Amino acid sequence: MSEATCLQSILNLQSVWSNQDNQVTSHFSHDLFSTHSGDLSTPSLPSVSSQPVPLPFPLSHGTTTLAFIFQGGVLAAADTRSSCSGLVACPAAQKILPIHSHLVGTTSGTSADCALWKRILARELRLYQLRHGRRLSTRGAAKLLSHMLHPFKGTELCVASGFGPCLFYVCSDGTRLQGTLFSVGSGSPYAYSILDQGVEWGLTVEEATAIGREAVYRATHRDAYSGNCVDVYHVSSKGWTRRSREDLKEEYYREKEQREKDKSRSTTGSE
Known part of the structure; x- marks a missing residue:
């Protein structure tokens, strides 16, 4: 295998790895750090679509x-x-x-x-x-x-x-x-x-x-x-x-x- 062919194979492999990493990072960022504006500088948890779970008993706080x-x-x-x-x-x-x-x-x-x-x-x-x-x-x-x-x-x-x-x-x-x-x-x-x-x-x-x-x-x-x-x-x-x-x-x-x-x-x- 010539040096040019070997170098081209390495570049193709790096390109595949880079695309896979971008897909994983994009999916992870969309799930855990999604914002309304799309700005990743302000991370936020994903929205929860299910109904809130009620507390088992009311939390009443009292003091003087x-x-x-x-x-x-x-x-x-x-x-x-x-x-x-x-x-x-x-x-x-x-x-x-x-x-x-x-x-x-x-x-x-x-x-x-x-x-x-x-x-x-x-x-x-x-x-x-x-x-x-x-x-x-x-x-x-x-x-x-x-x-x-x-x-x-x-x-x-x-x-x-x-x-x-x-x-x-x-x-x-x-x-x-x-x-x-x-x-x-x-x-x-x-x-x-x-x-x-x-x-x-x-x-x-x-x-x-x-x-x-x-x-x-x-x-x-x-x-x-x-x-x-x-x-x-x-x-x-x-x-x-x-x-x-x-x-x-x-x-x-x-x-x-x-x-x-x-x-x-x-x-x-x-x-």
Whole structure:
């Protein structure tokens, strides 16, 4: 066989292989990376023609979390009941997640999603601090979280920064609100009834803690998806401190004792 014939055979074989590879690649791209515009730069999964599969049970999410600003910083409180539909999945869940020494987040929604994005946010804030030699501002952290949380459930940030205490509510649709008082979750309407009448700027740390615990207790009294214990975090210019976890029945006994004292005073006064 001459050199020209051998070279022509090799070129023909390479051409066959190239055509086969193009067909396989085209078929694979059409199935897994097809787009409406035909641009392969934005991959997408193929459309599903079958009907969506219904969930075996409804996913009902419930919680009571709150945070407010006072002269001593920011106080955050939350119950510890984690529920799945009508089932109490965990009576001792942690819904207040520390992010760094001066930043904590309260979560409301799917616990796994919130815990994942808390870790991602903590990593990004730590990388920012290492690169720039300073912490990212409160507004910057809230804005970063609002971008990351778009497909996930709502989360709340509470922080005391160098410019004073700051409180942000960040939702899964990208909404970012700054305020002085927020309550999130199925028990929040009941918690607001206590917070609106008790929260003010001049509260002491003990008074703020008592109001936060009472607000969570009132919410758990009416909301079936909130309950068990209450966690309280106090964030100040020195960082966050966690108060001891307390069973909500202790708040019930304190309220009962106070009612008995008030009743005895009214009885004594009438005599």
